[in-house]
Amino acid sequence: MGNLVGIFVSAMLVNNFTFSYFLGLCPFMGVSARVATAFRMGMANIFVLVITSLSAWLLNSFILGAAPYLRLISFIVVIASVVQIVEMTIKKFSRKLFRDLGMFLPLITTNCAILYLAIFQTNRGYGFVEGLFFAVGAGAGLMLALVLMASIRQEIEFSNVHRFARGTALVFIIAGILSLAFMGFAGLMSST
């Protein structure tokens, strides 16, 4: 159990995907202007990550043993199609859920964080339950990063930023400072 909590905390805080691996930066730049949107994007992220973890585990344990060099190709194809199927299912059964979550799904599939999760999980040799904890932790970490960034950006709208630093440059510099702050969490892991 301690191991599972360790995986969760490590994925969420200590090795936060956005701040220590630069993953999922595209939505980080794109959707982090409003807190509400960032929150919904985060939820959709967790959802896709869990699906990814499940598919990667299935592929690894039942199919790819015979042909490890096809790993990358099959991950991409399977994850993209599974997410597509889930998106269509949600659209069919719940319009409201689709509006809240569904429209982010195709965007997320092309996100580097998703592919990295599948590969990382394989390299670490995580089992089914470990993979699940890892996926939810990583998703929570991405959501935390998105919501933090969105709140800071909402505040910044009212301040006077020099014109050279406006936009992407400023987001990167703020991300750097947040990333510095997140490095403090490294102490958590050595004590547990």
Next chain:
Amino acid sequence: MGLCPALAVTNTVANSLAMGLATFFVLCGSSLLVSSLKRFIPEAVRLSTYVLIIATFVTVADMMMEATVPAVHKALGAFVYLIVVNCMILSRQEAFASKRPTGRALLDAIGTGSGFILALLLMGTVREVVGYGTFLGVALFGADYQEWTVMILPPGGFLTIGVILVAFNWLGSHKAGEQSTPGLSSLPHTEQTG
């Protein structure tokens, strides 16, 4: 931008160069293949086909690096795989290689790829020189240099790209300023004619 996954590996010049070359190889290979197969790729599944072609070349690049430079391959880790989701490569296929003859597609890929290598090298040079006080492993400042360890770590990557972007904005506005000087002097003139 296409920089997202590449940012993580630009902490030394050697790693940046390796990542840049791998991306260059994938870009050229897939542009060549996409533009020569463009007659046979059905319109409806073209994007998935491009992704498959790119993924194939990434696998080849990964295996080649593992065989030739195992140390660098280990340092880059899973980030080589992430070349697949580099939006720049896919957008070149969709916007250019799928519509032009093979030779021009290859030229375009070489141009874009070289630009990407240069951008990565710029990041890698700044971070290695400031962070380790070395360039490609050669010490620059002597033994007394106090290393900026933070530049090697992830925050350094964010800060470096942020500062580089500010610098580019500044340079860009400088150029625009030079051009707008005659524009400004002609402004009263246009008002008079208006």
